[in-house]
Amino acid sequence: MYWEPEQEQMDRDELAQLQLERLESTLNRVYMNVPFYRKKLDEMKVDIDSIKSPEDIRRLPFTTKNDLRDNYPYGLFAVPLREVVRIHASSGTTGLSTVVGYTRNDIKTWSNLVARIMTAGGVTKDDVVQIAFGYSLFTGGFGIHYGAECIGASVIPISSGKTARQIKIMQDFKTTALVCTPSYAMLIADTIREMGISTDTLSLKYGLFGAEPWSEAMRREIQDKLNIVCTDNYGLSEVMGPGVAGECMERDGLHINEDHFFVEIVNPETLEPVQVGEVGEIVITTLTKEAFPVIRFRTRDLTRLMPEPCKCGRTFHRMSRVMGRTDDMLIIKGVNVFPSQIEHVLLGISGTEPHYQIIVDRKGALDDVTLRVEVQDPVYLTDMARQMELVETIKRKLVSELGIGVHIKLLESKTLERTEGKAKRVIDNRKL
Amino acid sequence: MLRIKNLDAGYGPLKVLRKVTMHVGTGEIVTIIGANGAGKSTLLKTISGLLRAGAGEMMLDQQNIGRASTEAIVMSGCSLVPEGRQVFAPMTVQENLVLGGFVQYYRKKRQEVRQDLDRVYSLFPRLKEREGQYAGTLSGGEQQMLAIGRAMMARPKLIMMDEPSMGLAPLMVKDIFSIITRLRDEGITVLLVEQNAKAALGIADRGYVLETGRVIQEGQAKDLLANKDVQRAYLGRDLDTETEII
Numbered sequence: 121m122y123w124e125p126e127q128e129q130m131d132r133d134e135l136a137q138l139q140l141e142r143l144e145s146t147l148n149r150v151y152m153n154v155p156f157y158r159k160k161l162d163e164m165k166v167d168i169d170s171i172k173s174p175e176d177i178r179r180l181p182f183t184t185k186n187d188l189r190d191n192y193p194y195g196l197f198a199v200p201l202r203e204v205v206r207i208h209a210s211s212g213t214t215g216l217s218t219v220v221g222y223t224r225n226d227i228k229t230w231s232n233l234v235a236r237i238m239t240a241g242g243v244t245k246d247d248v249v250q251i252a253f254g255y256s257l258f259t260g261g262f263g264i265h266y267g268a269e270c271i272g273a274s275v276i277p278i279s280s281g282k283t284a285r286q287i288k289i290m291q292d293f294k295t296t297a298l299v300c301t302p303s304y305a306m307l308i309a310d311t312i313r314e315m316g317i318s319t320d321t322l323s324l325k326y327g328l329f330g331a332e333p334w335s336e337a338m339r340r341e342i343q344d345k346l347n348i349v350c351t352d353n354y355g356l357s358e359v360m361g362p363g364v365a366g367e368c369m370e371r372d373g374l375h376i377n378e379d380h381f382f383v384e385i386v387n388p389e390t391l392e393p394v395q396v397g398e399v400g401e402i403v404i405t406t407l408t409k410e411a412f413p414v415i416r417f418r419t420r421d422l423t424r425l426m427p428e429p430c431k432c433g434r435t436f437h438r439m440s441r442v443m444g445r446t447d448d449m450l451i452i453k454g455v456n457v458f459p460s461q462i463e464h465v466l467l468g469i470s471g472t473e474p475h476y477q478i479i480v481d482r483k484g485a486l487d488d489v490t491l492r493v494e495v496q497d498p499v500y501l502t503d504m505a506r507q508m509e510l511v512e513t514i515k516r517k518l519v520s521e522l523g524i525g526v527h528i529k530l531l532e533s534k535t536l537e538r539t540e541g542k543a544k545r546v547i548d549n550r551k552l
Numbered sequence: 553m554l555r556i557k558n559l560d561a562g563y564g565p566l567k568v569l570r571k572v573t574m575h576v577g578t579g580e581i582v583t584i585i586g587a588n589g590a591g592k593s594t595l596l597k598t599i600s601g602l603l604r605a606g607a608g609e610m611m612l613d614q615q616n617i618g619r620a621s622t623e624a625i626v627m628s629g630c631s632l633v634p635e636g637r638q639v640f641a642p643m644t645v646q647e648n649l650v651l652g653g654f655v656q657y658y659r660k661k662r663q664e665v666r667q668d669l670d671r672v673y674s675l676f677p678r679l680k681e682r683e684g685q686y687a688g689t690l691s692g693g694e695q696q697m698l699a700i701g702r703a704m705m706a707r708p709k710l711i712m713m714d715e716p717s718m719g720l721a722p723l724m725v726k727d728i729f730s731i732i733t734r735l736r737d738e739g740i741t742v743l744l745v746e747q748n749a750k751a752a753l754g755i756a757d758r759g760y761v762l763e764t765g766r767v768i769q770e771g772q773a774k775d776l777l778a779n780k781d782v783q784r785a786y787l788g789r790d791l792d793t794e795t796e797i798i
Contacts, residue, residue: 134575137555141573141770144558148766169571172558225775408771410779 123239123271124232127379128434135435139174139382142407147171147180150413153198156191157415174382177405178393182416188218188358197221199411209257210357217257220357221411227266229408230360233377234267237366240375240432241351242326243297245272250293252286252300252308253331254540255279259361260331264299267363273297280304280540283311294323302334302342302350303543306474309345319347328353330362332543333421333442333460337467338474339371352441358417359404365439373426373438380408383439384416385425388446399424401446402439420446422458450480450546452487455524459545462491465517471495471510475536482550489526491518494533501532553578553710553741554599554630559608561598567606568594570765576710581732581742583752583773586762592745593635595762596712599743600632601625612710627655629709633716635745637699641688645679645698648687652702665705672701675731693724700731711735712743717751729755753777 122128130138147168150157160181161168171177188196188210197204204221222230243249249268253260255277268275276293278286280300286308289295298305305327312319324346330353339350353366354374364381365374376383385400386393394400402423406413422445426438444458451457459478466472475494480487493514500507511528518526537544554576562568568591576582584592597603599610601622610618617625631652640648649672653665673680676697682690687698696716703711713732717725725748733755736742746752753759753773761769761776769776 137557137573137575140557141575141767144571144573145760145767145770148763148768152763152768172571223779225771225779228775 121239121242121244122434123236128236128436130379130435132435135378136174138379139407143174143177143382143405144171146405146407146413147415150198150415154196156187156196177382177384177416180416182391182403182418183414184418185218185358185420193219194221197411198413199223204411208259208262208357208361218358223410226410229380230263230363231266231270233360233363233380234263235270236377237353237363238264238267238271238328240366240368241328241353242349242369243268243271243273243328247273247296247326248276248294248323249273249297249299250276250278250286250290250295252278252280252298252304259355259357263355263361263363283308284315287312287315287317290322290324291317296323297326297328298324298348299328301331302329302338303332304540305329305342305346305350306338307538307540309342313345322346324348326351330354333444335460335464335467336441337464341467341474354439354442356419356421359406359414359419360409364404368430368432368434370431373430373440375430375434375436375438378436381405382407383425385423388422396427397424399443422446448546450478450548452480452489452524455522457522457524461522462518465521466493466514469510469513469517471497471500472514473533476545477536478546480546480548480550487550489524490529491526492529492531492536494531494536496533498532500530553613554743555611556599557609559598559610560606561594561603562606568765569598572608572765572767574760574767574770576741576743578741579736579739580758581736581744581756583744583746583756583759584762585746585749585752585759588747590762591765592762593714596632596714596743596745599712600630626706627658629707631703631706631708631711633699633703633711633713635714635718637695639687639690639695639698639702641686643687644684645687645690646683648698648702649705652705655706668705668707672704675704675734676701693720693727696720696728697731708740710741710743712745714745715747716744717746717748725751750777
C-alpha cells in the first residue's frame with residue numbers, strides 16, 4: 121500500500137534531479153532570508169553557487185542543536201511570522217528546547233509525509249487510530265494526528281498518560297492502530313496483561329512506534345504481547361517531526377522520504393562521510409520546508425543507510441532503526457556503549473524484563489557501572505541460588521557482547537519509573 | 553522531457569541566470585514565474601539556443617542540447633513562442649505558418665506541411681478565416697494565435713511560451729490559456745513563462761519561482777498558488793489584486 125505511489129516509487133534518476141532542484145532553491149532561500157546562514161556561509165567563504173551536486177553539500181557547514189538554541193526563539197525562521205501557522209518546540213531530550221515553525225504549505229507537506237509512513241505501516245481510512253503521543257509543543261501528537269486525518273482514518277486524540285483509560289478506550293472505541301513511544305506501548309501491553317484482559321477482546325492490528333530508539337527484540341515482545349504488527353518510524357522536530365522515515369510491512373529498515381529530505385551519514389567524530397552501509401550519525405537537510413529549513417542538521421542519531429532495493433517496491437533508500445544517540449553513547453572504560461545494546465542483551469535472557477536503568481559512577485579513576493534490571497518472577501529475589509545464576513548469566517552476556525563488566529542489581533517488577541513518553545535509561549553520575 | 557542542471561547564462565559580463573536547475577516532465581505544463589528582470593525570458597532563450605549558456609547542462613530527451621544550434625533544437629522537438637509574438641508582419645498568415653514548418657522541409661516531409669496547416673487551422677479557426685491577410689494587420693490576440701500556430705508547425709514535443717498573455721485583453725487571455733491546456737491534452741509538453749502568476753499557476757501542474765536569476769521556490773502549482781503570502785513576497789504584489797481570468 122502506498123499513499124503517493126508515484127513519488128514513493130520514483131525512478132532514482134528523477135529523484136536525483138528533484139533533490140538537486142530542491143536543494144538549490146532551499147539554499148537560495150536560506151541565504152536570502154536567514155541572516156544566520158548567510159553570515160555563516162560568508163564567514164566560511166562558501167559560495168552557494170559552488171554547490172552543483174548533492175555531493176557538494178559537504179562543503180556546507182553543519183547546523184547543530186546549539187545553533188538552534190543560540191537563535192532561540194525565531195532566529196532561524198525563513199519567513200515572517202505572519203506566514204507561520206504553527207509553532208512547536210523540541211521535546212528537549214538533551215536540555216533547552218528549540219523552536220520550529222510551519223507555514224500552511226509546511227503543514228500540508230508534513231501531513232502528507234506522515235500519511236505516507238502511516239500507510240506503509242498498515243493504516244487506511246478504515247482504521248481507528250489512537251494517538252497516545254503527547255499533544256503539546258512536542259511534534260509527535262499533532263504530526264501523527266494530521267497525517268492520520270489526511271488518510272481519512274478515525275482519529276482518537278487521547279494524548280499520553282492514564283494507561284487504564286487508554287485501555288478502556290482501546291476496547292470501547294475498537295482502536296485498530298496504536299501510535300506512541302515503544303516504551304509506552306510496552307507499558308500498555310503489560311498493563312493489559314495485568315488487568316487480565318485478553319488481546320482477543322481488542323481490535324488492535326497495528327502499532328506505529330517512534331520517538332526513541334528501541335530494539336528488534338522489543339518489537340518481537342510487543343508484537344507477541346499485543347498480537348499486532350509493529351513498525352518503527354523516525355522523525356525529529358528540528359527537521360519536521362514524525363514523517364521523515366518509516367518502515368513498510370517488510371519491517372526491515374525505514375524508508376526515508378528522500379524527495380523532501382537529503383540525508384548523509386557521517387562519522388560523528390571526524391564528520392567525514394562513512395562508507396555506504398556503515399553506522400554513523402544521520403545528518404539531514406530539508407528540501408521543501410518553507411518556514412524552518414535546516415541545512416545539514418546534526419541529529420545525533422546513529423543509524424546506517426540501506427541502499428538495497430526493498431521488496432515493497434518503494435525506491436527510497438532505507439535507514440536501519442536508530443541504534444542510539446551520539447549523546448546517549450556512554451564511554452565506559454573506553455568502550456562505546458549504547459543503552460540499546462544492553463536492552464538487546466536483556467531481551468535475550470529469560471527472566472528479565474526490558475525495564476532497566478544504567479547508573480554510571482566513577483570510583484577513583486575507574487568507571488563503575490551498575491545495571492538495575494527488573495525481574496518478572498519474585499522467585500529471583502527470594503531464591504539466592506537462582507538469583508546468583510541469573511546475575512551471572514547477565515554479566516557473562518554483557519561481557520561477551522559489549523566487553524565490559526558491570527554490577528547487576530535485580531529489582532522487583534515495577535520498581536523503575538514507567539514513563540508515558542521517552543524512557544530515561546541512563547544516570548551518569550560521573551563528573552566528566 | 554527537459555532537464556536542466558546548474559545553468560548560468562547572461563549577456564556579456566551581465567550574469568542573468570545563476571545555477572538554474574529544473575525539469576519538465578512529459579505531458580506537463582510547467583510555469584516559470586517571477587517579477588520583471590528575474591531571468592524568465594533569458595531562460596527560454598538559452599534553452600532554445602538563441603543565447604549561449606555560460607555553464608550547466610541541458611538535456612532534451614537524453615540528448616544534450618547545450619551546444620546545439622537553434623535550428624537543431626527546433627528539429628529535436630523544442631519550439632519557442634517568443635515574447636511579443638514576433639510574427640512576420642509583411643507576410644500573410646499562411647506564409648508565416650509555412651515558415652514555421654521549415655523543419656518539415658529539412659525532414660523531407662514537405663507534403664506533410666499541408667496536414668500541419670490544417671491541424672493549426674482546426675485549432676485556430678480564426679487563422680483559417682484570415683489565411684491570406686497580412687500578419688501585421690491582425691489583432692494582438694490573433695497574432696498570438698499565429699505565433700503559437702507557427703511554433704506548432706514544427707511538430708514540437710515541447711513548446712515554450714514567453715508571456716503569451718502580454719498586452720492582451722482579459723477575454724483573449726482566457727482564450728489563449730485554454731488553448732495552452734488543449735495543447736497539453738493533445739500530448740504536447742508546455743513550458744510557460746508568465747508574469748500573470750495567478751493565471752499561469754491556475755493551468756500549470758508545477759511551477760518554479762525565479763528571483764534575480766535564481767530558483768527560490770518550486771512545487772506543485774496549487775501549493776504555490778495557495779501560498780499567497782510567499783507569492784506576494786516573491787512577486788512584489790498581491791495575487792488577489794490581479795484580474796481573475798481563469
